[in-house]
Amino acid sequence: MRLKVITSNSGKVNEYREALSSFSITADPVKIQYDEIQSSDPEEIVRKGMDHLKASGISDFIIDDSGMFVDSLNGFPGVYSAYVQETIGNAGILKLMENVSDRKAVFLCCIGCNISGKDIMVTGKCDGVILEKEAGAEGFGYDPIFSHDGKRSLAEMPLSEKNNISHRGNAVKLLVKEIEKMIR
Numbered sequence: 001m002r003l004k005v006i007t008s009n010s011g012k013v014n015e016y017r018e019a020l021s022s023f024s025i026t027a028d029p030v031k032i033q034y035d036e037i038q039s040s041d042p043e044e045i046v047r048k049g050m051d052h053l054k055a056s057g058i059s060d061f062i063i064d065d066s067g068m069f070v071d072s073l074n075g076f077p078g079v080y081s082a083y084v085q086e087t088i089g090n091a092g093i094l095k096l097m098e099n100v101s102d103r104k105a106v107f108l109c110c111i112g113c114n115i116s117g118k119d120i121m122v123t124g125k126c127d128g129v130i131l132e133k134e135a136g137a138e139g140f141g142y143d144p145i146f147s148h149d150g151k152r153s154l155a156e157m158p159l160s161e162k163n164n165i166s167h168r169g170n171a172v173k174l175l176v177k178e179i180e181k182m183i184r
């Protein structure tokens with residue numbers, strides 16, 4: 001099976017390639033500009049994105065909307081994660097977290113997948129904490145400041161190890177279960 005991975009983010013492409021290959025699914029990266037609506041609900045953002053792509057005649061694809069939600073910042077940056085990463089970046093988040101003792105955060109990844117005209121939507125999560133400083137050179141985005149075990153950041157893990165515990169890796173596991181139900 002082949003699925004188009006529609007994203008502008010090459011880090012996501014690498015993760016999908018690795019995660020899907022274990023299930024004999026080939027990920028073909030495709031860059032298509034489509035408008036992401038503003039919403040506080042990642043599933044709504046994905047649903048509207050899928051509708052837009054299907055209306056343009058595109059099928060057999062994956063899109064995802066991901067975000068990091070920090071408890072002590074009332075869920076910020078959450079659905080604004082892309083904008084916040086581009087503007088204040090990891091250094092800005094660390095600044096906001098100075099002298100904050102509750103460092104709990106969660107990463108969510110909502111995947112929308114269209115296969116043979118049918119839609120599947122799943123959400124994976126990864127609980128963790130915001131580290132005191134950036135660490136590691138792997139991955140992308142918030143990986144250097146987010147840690148699942150409170151010790152190593154996601155950017156200190158090889159890609160396959162991140163996929164084992166990450167929001168996107170967990171979403172892919174749920175997606176594959178749904179695909180298996182669909183083709184059974």
Ligand code: ITT
Pocket residue numbers: 006007008009012064065066067068081082083085086139140141142143154166168
């Ligand atoms: P597309 O919408 O084109 O897929 P994007 O990078 O804008 O790419 P998102 O809106 O889903 O994707 O991501 C929101 C932000 O969160 C963005 O800055 C990402 O770099 C970051 N992000 C997403 N997944 C991440 C992950 O697994 N690790 C670290 N940062 C991540």
